[in-house]
Amino acid sequence: MSVTTAPGMDAETFDQFLDQLERYVRERLIPAETEVIANDRIPDDIVAEMKEMGLFGLTVPEDFGGAGLNTTQYAKVVQTMAYAAPAYRSIFSINVGMFNSAIKNGGTDAQKAEWWPRIAEGAIACFGLTEPGSGSDSAAMATTARPDPEGNGWIINGTKRYITNAPHADVGLIMARTEKDAQPKNAHVSAFIVPMDTPGVSTSSPDKKMGQAGSHISDIMLDDVHVPGDALLGEQTGQGFRFAMMSLDNGRISVGAASTGYARRALDSALKYANERQAFGEPIANFQLIQQMLSESWTEIYAAEAMMADVTARVDRGENTVKHAAAFKVFASEMCGRVVDRVVQIYGGAGYLAEYDAERFFRDARIYRIYEGTTQILQLQIAKHMLRDYAAGL
Structure with missing residues (x-):
């Protein structure tokens, strides 16, 4: 059986782009982290630079103004960006991992022609699935869309x-x-493309969070919001949940890549600290139990990078990657949690102080185990697909 691999950007051009991005992260984004944290926002000039670099349209096809990256390349960009404060990834990753994926998988030609150029130019997207009374349980979704009688x-x-x-x-x-209810399961949910300036759409004040300063979340309130018929994704009802889940696969790969990149940042920080901090007349990096924590962290990051390479290659070959994307996200996010915990331990008392980076790494990383499906929900999903494959003799 022949397999078609998503081409993506030319390899040499992409390598040059990634090198440029790595320099940008270290020379521009990391030095600006203090300002991002102090003001709880990314400076406007940095957002403008990120748009100019094409980060908001990484996977938008080149014919529509995007960079046309495949999933392997996109994940490498996310991993590179995630070495800096999480807010930098967060502001563009919903565009690429969620909104653009849904448009690609379920949008009509007209919807692609309308929204892909806007996204490539830097329009910021959000993804409205979770509700006060429902998250992973779509059956409890209370938001309704009814036909406009006029x-x-x-x-x-x-x-x-x-x-x-x-x-x-x-x-x-x-x-x-x-629909009140429908078969097959989840066919009662549809997806709508809603400009946020549509009358009746409003947002709450940004929620105060444990970490990830500069990345903002809030409620979206929809009060008799009128949208045209072509706002329905794919112009088909009952397909919304399927498109959402397909998009979540990309979102989970993005979170896994972010977890991997941030774990690397934390480990590099701990390695530097362990070589500088003196105890008993020598660097604590000489102590074997410190070395154990460093080596365990490096090993787990390496394993996550290998998983990322595998799952993204599978996506680019057109394979079904529900299990693989979920497994990568679970492992990478849990791994990041273990790494930042070790990093705090290596810093010792200093790791509990806000003036050192370790404390921030610890708070920032916690959400990765919840974003785009909790570890527990994804474990259930992996098992469900395992049992389904077994029953089918696969």
Whole structure:
């Protein structure tokens, strides 16, 4: 059987882009972290630079103004960006990993022609699935979309919760119930492309969070929001949850790549500290139990990088990667949690002080085990697909 691999950007050009990005992260983004944390926002000039570099349209096809990266290349970009403060990745990753993926998988030609150029130019997207009373349980979704009696459009009502980028997004992909119930399962959920300046759309004040300063989440309130018929993704009802789940595979790869990049940043910080910190007349890096924590962390990061290479190659070959994407996200996010915990331990008492980076790494990393599906939900999903494959003799 022949397998077609997603071509992506020319390899030499991509390597040059990645080298440039690594310098940008170290010379521009990391020095600006203090300002990002102090003001809880990314400076406007840095956002403008990121848009100019094409980070908001990484996987948008070149014909529509994007960079046309394949999934392997996109994950490497995320990993590179995630070496700096998480807010830098967060502001563009919803565009690429979630919104653009849904448009690619479920959008009509007209929707692609309308939204891909906007995304490539730097329009900021958000993804509205979670609600006050539902997250992974779509059956409990309360947001509704009913046909507009005065036209061919829809009227959306409901509330979405914990939506990344919502306070400053230009467009949202909103999941809403279009049927009371339907078969097959989840066919009651449809997806709508909703400009955030549509009358009736509002957002709450950004939520105060444990970490990830500069990355903003909030509620989205939809009060009799009228959208035209072509706002329905794919112009088909009952497909929203399927498109959302397909997008979440990319989102989970993004979170896994971010976890891997941030774990590397934390470990590099611990390695530097262990060589500088003196105890008993020598660097603590000479102590074997410190070396154990360093080596365990390096080994786990290496394993996550190997998983990332495998799952992204599978995506680019067109394989079904539900299990693989979930497994990578689970392992990488849990790995990052273990690494930052060791990093705090290596720093010792200093690791508990806000003036050192270790404390921030610890707080920032915690959300990765919750984003885009908790570890526990994904473990259930992996097992479900394992059992399904076994029953099918695969």
